Amino acid sequence: MAPPFLDRWSDSSALQLGVLGVGNIGMVHLKSALAMPGVDVVAAADAMPANRDKAASAGATRTYDDYTTLLEQEDLDAAVVALPPFLHADAVECAAEAGVDVFVEKPLARTAAEAEAMIETAREANIALGVDHTLRYQPDMKGVKAEYNDGSVGHVPYASITRLNDHPLGKPPADEAPPAWPMDPDAAGGGSLIELGVHCFDLLEWLFGDLEVQDATMGKTLNIPAEDAATVLLRAPETETTINLHCGTYQWEQLPEVNTRLRLEGVTGTISNKAHMPGNFYAGAAKAALSNVASRFTGGEPDVFGPTFYLQAHYDALEDFCDAIRNDEEPPVGGELGLRTLELAETAYELAAEGDGAELEPPEVMT
Numbered sequence: 001m002a003p004p005f006l007d008r009w010s011d012s013s014a015l016q017l018g019v020l021g022v023g024n025i026g027m028v029h030l031k032s033a034l035a036m037p038g039v040d041v042v043a044a045a046d047a048m049p050a051n052r053d054k055a056a057s058a059g060a061t062r063t064y065d066d067y068t069t070l071l072e073q074e075d076l077d078a079a080v081v082a083l084p085p086f087l088h089a090d091a092v093e094c095a096a097e098a099g100v101d102v103f104v105e106k107p108l109a110r111t112a113a114e115a116e117a118m119i120e121t122a123r124e125a126n127i128a129l130g131v132d133h134t135l136r137y138q139p140d141m142k143g144v145k146a147e148y149n150d151g152s153v154g155h156v157p158y159a160s161i162t163r164l165n166d167h168p169l170g171k172p173p174a175d176e177a178p179p180a181w182p183m184d185p186d187a188a189g190g191g192s193l194i195e196l197g198v199h200c201f202d203l204l205e206w207l208f209g210d211l212e213v214q215d216a217t218m219g220k221t222l223n224i225p226a227e228d229a230a231t232v233l234l235r236a237p238e239t240e241t242t243i244n245l246h247c248g249t250y251q252w253e254q255l256p257e258v259n260t261r262l263r264l265e266g267v268t269g270t271i272s273n274k275a276h277m278p279g280n281f282y283a284g285a286a287k288a289a290l291s292n293v294a295s296r297f298t299g300g301e302p303d304v305f306g307p308t309f310y311l312q313a314h315y316d317a318l319e320d321f322c323d324a325i326r327n328d329e330e331p332p333v334g335g336e337l338g339l340r341t342l343e344l345a346e347t348a349y350e351l352a353a354e355g356d357g358a359e360l361e362p363p364e365v366m367t
Contacts, residue, residue: 143276153266
């Protein structure tokens with residue numbers, strides 16, 4: 001039976017949306033919504049004046065220095081929560097009080113307990129709660145799933161996934177201090193396992209069903225509070241697949257262009273996301289970058305999603321959420337899925353704490 005909130009959306013006019021937090025990923029969501037048919041971005045909020053200026057320049061109708069004020073003063077249908085993780089729970093509570101559906105940037109929360117409370121808040125207020133887990137929206141990952149589902153490689157006893165990104169300190173030498181919260185495990189919920197691993201958990205359960213965490217180790221390549229490397233051994237009982245997951249936020253000289261590698265080792269062949277990358281990935285990136293530069297001189301609109309396909313996945317995830325609430329459906333990636341990734345992460349942290357605490361070296365990455 002459909003939950004009560006699904007009866008609220010009957011107006012055929014454009015969905016009125018606000019963006020709470022317009023830093024790096026918040027601007028991605030803002031630009032996605034601005035390019036989306038049937039969506040009006042009426043307001044954006046951020047504590048940083050520079051971010052508010054960027055949001056206004058991009059097309060946000062009004063800006064606020066506080067997300068609570070925005071939710072109190074604007075008549076919204078939905079809000080994107082792109083704030084630091086330590087503010088997610090409060091933002092969802094404020095949105096619930098205003099009767100506003102929410103699409104929350106991952107991780108949904110800092111802990112499983114916090115996520116459970118957010119899910120209950122949304123349920124009591126009859127609002128929709130979605131989570132931005134985007135790996136399942138990337139075309140290469142969709143290609144892997146389609147090839148796996150057609151059974152051409154047979155049983156897959158082993159799989160591996162590696163996801164990498166820049167550390168908050170940026171390229172060496174770090175000449176500017178990063179924001180404080182990404183370096184604080186209490187504010188962010190953890191280190192690289194929370195930043196990157198939750199995406200991998202979501203993708204792997206999308207492929208193989210429920211996962212069991214069998215072992216884990218965490219490490220630091222820098223003298224920092226949270227781990228910047230995590231390796232987790234997983235098993236999918238339904239498919240009898242053993243999976244090795246590694247994620248790292250390293251202070252790279254140069255980050256690999258393709259930062260997620262997925263391989264399924266089947267009994268009759270191997271499936272790799274590399275084989276499903278768009279054929280024009282590099283040429284298309286260069287063309288989009290040149291087009292964006294030219295648009296600054298011609299007054300045209302830049303390609304919101306160039307120069308990489310990663311931003312398109314964020315667009316598709318948000319569009320799916322907006323379509324769901326508009327069509328009186330459950331969000332395709334809801335709060336329970338966001339909670340599940342945090343449960344797996346917490347189990348990994350617990351197992352790692354029981355180990356010897358050995359530090360990890362960054363993996364060699366072929367580009």
